[in-house]
Amino acid sequence: MDFPLIDLMDAHACYERLVALLHPDGLACPRCGAADRLGIHRRHRDPVIDYQCGHCRRVFNAFTGTPLQGIRRPPAQLLLILRGIADAAPAAQMARELGCDRKHLLELRHRLQGNALLRMDRNPLGDAVVEADEAYVNAGEKRDPAPRPGRPAAAAGQSPPRPRNLRQRPAASGRHRRQGVG
Ligand SMILES: [Zn+2]
Numbered sequence: 001m002d003f004p005l006i007d008l009m010d011a012h013a014c015y016e017r018l019v020a021l022l023h024p025d026g027l028a029c030p031r032c033g034a035a036d037r038l039g040i041h042r043r044h045r046d047p048v049i050d051y052q053c054g055h056c057r058r059v060f061n062a063f064t065g066t067p068l069q070g071i072r073r074p075p076a077q078l079l080l081i082l083r084g085i086a087d088a089a090p091a092a093q094m095a096r097e098l099g100c101d102r103k104h105l106l107e108l109r110h111r112l113q114g115n116a117l118l119r120m121d122r123n124p125l126g127d128a129v130v131e132a133d134e135a136y137v138n139a140g141e142k143r144d145p146a147p148r149p150g151r152p153a154a155a156a157g158q159s160p161p162r163p164r165n166l167r168q169r170p171a172a173s174g175r176h177r178r179q180g181v182g
Contacts, residue, residue, distance in 0.1 A: 014075035015047040029053035030065040
């Protein structure tokens with residue numbers, strides 16, 4: 001597991017990455033599917049936000065109805081768990097490193113078997129991940145959705161030396177941030 005450590009320390013960045021992975025088309029109400037009029041219900045688990053649908057009044061969060069529902073772990077740990085499962089790390093080792101129950105990890109691994117979430121995370125070129133990031137940014141900002149020229153070589157589809165894609169993300173999000181400001 002070689003995440004950039006600084007990324008893992010930013011709970012908000014980890015949460016946003018999870019939301020982008022879980023909802024590549026943007027967050028929507030799990031009951032009626034509406035993507036608009038999602039009000040903030042409460043923030044008792046910062047950075048995780050509970051939303052309430054303005055159409056059907058359903059209260060939910062980004063994990064509702066996903067394989068990560070009910071796993072009350074900080075977003076950074078959820079990302080580590082996903083990465084560990086995608087890498088087929090031994091559950092006993094993950095349980096030791098993350099200080100969580102091996103049985104729960106095995107259950108989660110079972111739940112995630114064949115899930116698109118892991119396929120996306122394992123994409124050796126990282127394109128799906130970059131696209132998910134961009135979908136999230138586009139959904140969140142609703143501006144400049146056109147593909148941009150001059151993306152970094154690694155994100156443009158040239159094979160990176162290793163099948164780790166998370167390394168590319170700080171550059172990608174930096175690019176978004178830079179262009180978002182300018
Ligand atoms: Zn609804």
